[in-house]
Amino acid sequence: MIPHLQIDGLSVVFRGDDEARILLDDISVSLNKGEILGLVGESGSGKSLLCRAVMGLLPSRQLQVTHGSVMIEGQVLDLAQMQTVRGRRIGMIFQNPTSHLDPVMRIGGQISEGLIHHKGLGVAAAKAEAIGLLTQVGFPDPERAYDSHAHQFSGGMRQRAMIAVALACDPEILIADEPTTALDVTIQAQILRLLMDLRDSRGLSIVLITHDLGVVAQTCDRIAVMRDGHVVEQGEKRALLAAPQHPYTQALIAAHPSVTTAGEHLPPDRAHQPVFELRDLEVRFAQGGGLLRKGKELRAVKAVSLRIWPGETVGIVGESGSGKSTLARAMLGLTPISSGKVVFDGLDLTQDRTATLRRLRSDAAMVFQDPFNSLNPRMTVGETLAEVLRSQGETPEAKIQPRVAELLEMVGLDRSFATRRPRSLSGGQCQRAGIARALAVNPRVIIADECVAALDVTIQAQIVDLFRQLTAHSGLTLIFIAHDLAIVRNLCERVVVMHYGEVVEDGTSQQVFDHPKTAYTAALIAAIPDIDPDRPINGGTPALNQPELTL
Amino acid sequence: MHRYRFVLFRPLQFLPVLFGISVVTFVLVRLIPGDPARILLGTRATPTAIANIRAQYGLDEPMWTQYLYFLKNLGAGEMGKSTLYKIDVLRLIATRVEPTLALVLAGVVLALLIAVPFAAISARRQGTVADHTVRVLSTAGIGFPSFWLGAMLIILFSVKLDWLPVSGYGETLFDKLTHLVLPGLTIALSLSAVLTRSLRAGMVAGLQSDIATAARARGMSENIVFWRHVVPNALVPTINLLAINIGWLIGGTVVVESVFALPGLGQLMVRGIFSRDYMVVQGVALTFAVATVLINFVADIITVALDPRIEL
Numbered sequence: 001m002i003p004h005l006q007i008d009g010l011s012v013v014f015r016g017d018d019e020a021r022i023l024l025d026d027i028s029v030s031l032n033k034g035e036i037l038g039l040v041g042e043s044g045s046g047k048s049l050l051c052r053a054v055m056g057l058l059p060s061r062q063l064q065v066t067h068g069s070v071m072i073e074g075q076v077l078d079l080a081q082m083q084t085v086r087g088r089r090i091g092m093i094f095q096n097p098t099s100h101l102d103p104v105m106r107i108g109g110q111i112s113e114g115l116i117h118h119k120g121l122g123v124a125a126a127k128a129e130a131i132g133l134l135t136q137v138g139f140p141d142p143e144r145a146y147d148s149h150a151h152q153f154s155g156g157m158r159q160r161a162m163i164a165v166a167l168a169c170d171p172e173i174l175i176a177d178e179p180t181t182a183l184d185v186t187i188q189a190q191i192l193r194l195l196m197d198l199r200d201s202r203g204l205s206i207v208l209i210t211h212d213l214g215v216v217a218q219t220c221d222r223i224a225v226m227r228d229g230h231v232v233e234q235g236e237k238r239a240l241l242a243a244p245q246h247p248y249t250q251a252l253i254a255a256h257p258s259v260t261t262a263g264e265h266l267p268p269d270r271a272h273q274p275v276f277e278l279r280d281l282e283v284r285f286a287q288g289g290g291l292l293r294k295g296k297e298l299r300a301v302k303a304v305s306l307r308i309w310p311g312e313t314v315g316i317v318g319e320s321g322s323g324k325s326t327l328a329r330a331m332l333g334l335t336p337i338s339s340g341k342v343v344f345d346g347l348d349l350t351q352d353r354t355a356t357l358r359r360l361r362s363d364a365a366m367v368f369q370d371p372f373n374s375l376n377p378r379m380t381v382g383e384t385l386a387e388v389l390r391s392q393g394e395t396p397e398a399k400i401q402p403r404v405a406e407l408l409e410m411v412g413l414d415r416s417f418a419t420r421r422p423r424s425l426s427g428g429q430c431q432r433a434g435i436a437r438a439l440a441v442n443p444r445v446i447i448a449d450e451c452v453a454a455l456d457v458t459i460q461a462q463i464v465d466l467f468r469q470l471t472a473h474s475g476l477t478l479i480f481i482a483h484d485l486a487i488v489r490n491l492c493e494r495v496v497v498m499h500y501g502e503v504v505e506d507g508t509s510q511q512v513f514d515h516p517k518t519a520y521t522a523a524l525i526a527a528i529p530d531i532d533p534d535r536p537i538n539g540g541t542p543a544l545n546q547p548e549l550t551l
Numbered sequence: 552m553h554r555y556r557f558v559l560f561r562p563l564q565f566l567p568v569l570f571g572i573s574v575v576t577f578v579l580v581r582l583i584p585g586d587p588a589r590i591l592l593g594t595r596a597t598p599t600a601i602a603n604i605r606a607q608y609g610l611d612e613p614m615w616t617q618y619l620y621f622l623k624n625l626g627a628g629e630m631g632k633s634t635l636y637k638i639d640v641l642r643l644i645a646t647r648v649e650p651t652l653a654l655v656l657a658g659v660v661l662a663l664l665i666a667v668p669f670a671a672i673s674a675r676r677q678g679t680v681a682d683h684t685v686r687v688l689s690t691a692g693i694g695f696p697s698f699w700l701g702a703m704l705i706i707l708f709s710v711k712l713d714w715l716p717v718s719g720y721g722e723t724l725f726d727k728l729t730h731l732v733l734p735g736l737t738i739a740l741s742l743s744a745v746l747t748r749s750l751r752a753g754m755v756a757g758l759q760s761d762i763a764t765a766a767r768a769r770g771m772s773e774n775i776v777f778w779r780h781v782v783p784n785a786l787v788p789t790i791n792l793l794a795i796n797i798g799w800l801i802g803g804t805v806v807v808e809s810v811f812a813l814p815g816l817g818q819l820m821v822r823g824i825f826s827r828d829y830m831v832v833q834g835v836a837l838t839f840a841v842a843t844v845l846i847n848f849v850a851d852i853i854t855v856a857l858d859p860r861i862e863l
Binding site: 096118 | 767
């Protein structure tokens with residue numbers, strides 16, 4: 001059988017002013033008709049670049065295809081003639097629908113643009129066909145969606161719109177570059193489901209690029225694993241997952257958060273007073289409004305009551321907009337509390353703000369989502385840590401450097417990192433430095449807000465491991481905020497599930513994951529991409545399968 | 552349509568702004584040393600004659616009383632009598648507004664006609680000789696003062712080539728247009744420099760943006776990608792830049808109208824300042840202020856129309 005799409009010995013070279021680097025080295029991958037091929041790899045492995053090269057859309061003139069060819073049904077594509085192939089034979093969708101959809105053009109305009117241009121349809125015929133496409137990708141009110149702009153939709157609906165745009169010219173092959181990475185798990189499951197349905201109904205062949213082996217395991221037929229510009233392993237999915245040959249594939253599988261490695265936890269100390277006690281905490285934001293008009297009020301956190309005990313590792317999970325980050329910020333006094341109480345270590349934040357804040361700043365620390373941007377680019381890691389120690393005022397000047405070295409060692413960084421600036425660190429190293437900065441105050445509580453979301457899976461696993469070590473042998477209380485339930489299951493002994501600002505479930509990880517009490521939690525858990533290929537992806541309960549629409 | 556609701560509410564916010572401007576201009580003119588009555592009557596005027604004139608124009612009253620008169624006049628649709636021209640300033644402004652309006656309009660239209668194609672060539676042929684030429688010219692354009700540029704244009708096109716009139720304003724439409732070419736060009740050359748730089752930056756970013764990549768990935772030609780996706784997105788910030796610059800430009804007409812002897816508001820302002828004609832100066836200043844506020848208001852409406860995400 002001739003493969004539908006065949007990439008044969010493709011090499012891409014970056015030609016800088018005085019150096020040439022090979023970014024893709026002799027890549028050969030094939031995609032059969034009606035098949036979904038999963039292209040897996042971590043950031044920098046070249047998976048996106050490969051697809052850009054296939055489309056003839058290399059992002060810079062310094063990047064050149066030096067060898068190899070791309071064939072559709074055995075015919076070699078002429079890279080100079082790609083404009084007739086793009087859109088019509090190969091469609092492409094991207095990770096971030098928000099930045100890839102034109103914000104000032106109506107959704108309908110972007111779909112019919114392709115229909116008019118490629119198929120030569122008239123405006124009215126193009127509109128009719130575009131509305132048909134919008135129906136196919138799951139818009140409940142396609143006529144209205146046709147006349148809407150991208151910003152009027154949620155992330156999931158935007159991704160559906162982008163799929164409709166890509167399908168406009170009826171391509172045979174669809175390249176999906178991390179199409180669900182920016183989405184919540186339940187929405188991710190819906191989009192993956194949609195892609196599989198489209199494969200079946202239209203006979204599409206799909207290349208699905210992702211960093212998540214779980215996504216691949218549940219949707220793809222074959223898998224190609226990429227690393228550093230090479231395909232290290234490819235094959236039928238079950239065979240590959242069951243018996244990975246290459247050590248890197250083995251490491252990827254081991255690092256996947258759905259592979260549970262139960263950690264040991266010291267039992268929480270419930271004899272003393274809780275570290276944090278929240279009573280009917282509410283955080284409301286004014287929305288819109290102006291000088292003369294009063295806007296609506298958004299209740300980001302609704303009547304949350306929670307006790308967190310010393311030594312506990314608590315995961316707060318929820319989808320974007322569920323209020324989990326706002327809750328954390330309110331606990332640290334970083335956002336005004338509308339009503340209710342936050343009691344830290346017996347001190348009431350609402351009553352004695354100054355004293356509580358002083359205690360919070362010395363006993364609680366935060367680790368942020370973006371490891372790079374939360375470090376000062378002009379300071380070395382050592383300077384950053386020393387600054388914290390000096391402002392803390394408890395470490396004598398002579399002991400600061402030894403303490404910096406000690407902190408670096410705690411987070412698994414070599415002493416030499418003290419003299420390096422964030423720019424020269426990788427994402428994982430930056431996050432380690434961020435954790436070291438949090439540890440510098442010698443905190444009793446660490447609040448980590450989505451601190452592994454931006455990292456590659458193998459790095460994620462390392463950071464989770466680091467947290468596990470830090471919490472296992474000291475009385476450190478960890479509040480770990482994440483949208484990724486699988487990581488939370490691996491790391492935390494207790495899980496708090498948030499939905500639209502409310503705590504819908506609170507219990508030990510085992511209880512919550514094995515016997516969820518609410519339909520929402522069950523849906524969240526069911527939507528976790530699992531590395532087991534025989535577990536079907538599931539968008540959860542039928543109610544949650546309804547595409548959500550914000551207009 | 553709720554995005555356009557600000558069109559109704561925004562004008563209410565103009566009132567305090569205009570009040571502030573009127574106070575400031577009113578006080579500032581009166582802080583300039585020199586007495587309008589003395590300037591009007593000349594150095595040999597008798598103290599009685601000066602006192603008479605001062606009484607006639609209300610200049611002997613305290614400043615706040617004068618301001619109240621001014622407000623009262625405004626309410627009646629008048630701006631006070633000019634000491635120099637002996638008629639109401641509002642009527643005076645009405646006779647002088649056309650050349651200034653035409654000049655600004657000519658300047659803006661010419662600037663856009665220059666800026667859009669130059670920015671497009673520059674952005675689409677990045678790094679080529681054409682790009683570098685546009686960038687050098689647009690940097691230089693910002694640096695040329697308009698009084699010098701105007702004089703140079705007169706020397707080249709009017710004196711050497713004898714294609715266009717040296718100065719003044721005509722009677723017939725064609726006559727007026729030929730008289731507007733050089734002053735309009737003087738304004739357009741420096742304005743287009745600013746616009747070209749902003750547009751080019753927006754277009755260069757747009758050509759590398761995800762929006763452009765996505766459009767290319769669905770097989771759109773570079774022309775469609777550029778004109779239908781890149782340009783509309785690059786225009787949004789430029790519209791606001793243009794509005795701010797028109798505000799500057801209205802002040803700049805004072806210089807250009809003087810160089811080209813155009814009988815517009817700028818020239819009226821200059822005469823008013825030299826003869827300490829308080830009514831004229833504050834009237835023209837207030838007119839300029841109202842125009843600037845209105846232009847920014849219009850720019851806001853255009854921005855909202857161009858970018859569906861913006862709510863004001």
